[in-house]
Amino acid sequence: MVATGLGAAGVVILRGCWHGKMSWPVRFKDHSYQVCLGCGIKRLFDEEAFRAYGPYSYDLNRLVARNRARSAEIEAEPSVHRTAS
Numbered sequence: 001m002v003a004t005g006l007g008a009a010g011v012v013i014l015r016g017c018w019h020g021k022m023s024w025p026v027r028f029k030d031h032s033y034q035v036c037l038g039c040g041i042k043r044l045f046d047e048e049a050f051r052a053y054g055p056y057s058y059d060l061n062r063l064v065a066r067n068r069a070r071s072a073e074i075e076a077e078p079s080v081h082r083t084a085s
Helices: 002-015 060-076
Strands: 026-028 031-035 042-046
Touching: 031 060, 042 060
Parallel strands: none
Antiparallel strands: 026 031, 031 042
8 A cells, every 4th residue: 555655656756636526617718718826827728619729838828829820720721522442
């Protein structure tokens, strides 16, 4: 039992926070996000699908900018119809 506890402690020290306890979604302007209650890192949240998505970051502005760039990238791509062959 002691060895298991020491092993788990070693993983937490090497890995850091597992982001296991996230806050309820918080709304800021036109974006929703969650905050890890252990370390304070943020992640965007999709209210329609009711799930978090994208990378983690301590900087909310960086997450929002990345999300906008990705949305613009997806809209700019022409839809290509491929036949099954």
